[in-house]
Amino acid sequence: MRVRDPESKKRQLIEAALAEFAAHGLAGGRIDAIAQRAGCSSGLVYTYFGSKEGLFDAVLGFIATSAVEGIPITADDLPGYAEKLHLAGEAHPEVTRFVTWYQLERDPADAPPMPDEAVKHKIDVVREAQQRGLVRDDVDPAALVLALQAVARMWVTEPKRVLDAVDPGGSEEFRRQSVRAAVRALTTVG
Structure with a gap:
């Protein structure tokens, strides 16, 4: 049966x-x-x-x-969070392609509301990090979450020609470290 x-x-x-x-x-x-x-x-x-x-x-x-x-987010390691997002994007480029199609083809007015608890949680984590003095507080925490996610995706969303100009060798180590460095630059206090 x-x-x-x-x-x-x-x-x-x-x-x-x-x-x-x-x-x-x-x-x-x-x-x-x-x-x-x-x-x-x-x-x-x-x-x-x-x-x-x-x-x-x-x-x-x-x-x-x-x-x-x-890929959980933690207040103590936002560069590590962005690096994990980056690695997931590299491992699953179909996800980035799907999300791009979704943004192009799905009118937000027609799309069902998505559960936003995850986004709120990420914003709360960044806000907590700001309150603890771990992350600069002159940037809105929601904007900072979007920036972290954009930095994490930058190596899979840019055209190959741009990537080749920036990183001709296609070094995964360079790309991982660049994500971490950019996030540190965005979040470092002082």
């Missing part, structure tokens, strides 16, 4: 959708390709997510949850 595992099937669909949407965006992504990659019928996409847009939104939620669980 076959045992149904809807949570496992949802996860397979989300992972397949991440690959498809990262490559083709929402408009170009095909439900049948996603279902085939996940080893299920196209109908399950609609059963579990309601629509292609619902699946697209679910992928973003999955990415946000995975980042929060996999």
